[in-house]
Amino acid sequence: MNSLMIKQFKTKRIKNKKFLEFVSKHECCLSAHSSYPCHANVQAHHLLKPYDGVRGMGMRASDNNAVPLCYYHHAQLHDSHGNEDMFWESFNLSADYGRNVAKKYWEKFNGKN
Numbered sequence: 001m002n003s004l005m006i007k008q009f010k011t012k013r014i015k016n017k018k019f020l021e022f023v024s025k026h027e028c029c030l031s032a033h034s035s036y037p038c039h040a041n042v043q044a045h046h047l048l049k050p051y052d053g054v055r056g057m058g059m060r061a062s063d064n065n066a067v068p069l070c071y072y073h074h075a076q077l078h079d080s081h082g083n084e085d086m087f088w089e090s091f092n093l094s095a096d097y098g099r100n101v102a103k104k105y106w107e108k109f110n111g112k113n
């Protein structure tokens with residue numbers, strides 16, 4: 001086992017391309033909360049603060065920690081908000097909105113809902 005494999009084993013990073021595709025097929029999770037008409041180019045955004053699992057230095061969150069965001073909001077989050085919790089709060093949402101959305105889609109994807 002090389003060191004990279006050990007790292008992945010330790011952090012239990014979930015990789016799931018199908019889930020990312022599933023997420024990106026949904027509406028931007030801010031479409032109901034923003035005046036911006038977000039229709040096109042929905043992408044799966046990896047949460048900066050995952051609800052599950054550890055995000056190591058320079059590592060992406062596990063793929064189960066992903067939410068649908070349109071290109072505009074995705075860029076806005078990365079450009080103007082280093083702080084994800086505050087980003088959600090700027091839309092009058094709770095700080096854990098993204099984590100709740102990710103969880104909801106992950107459970108839906110796995111047929112728990």
Ligand SMILES: [Zn+2]
Nearest residue numbers: 028038070073
């Ligand atoms: Zn949007």
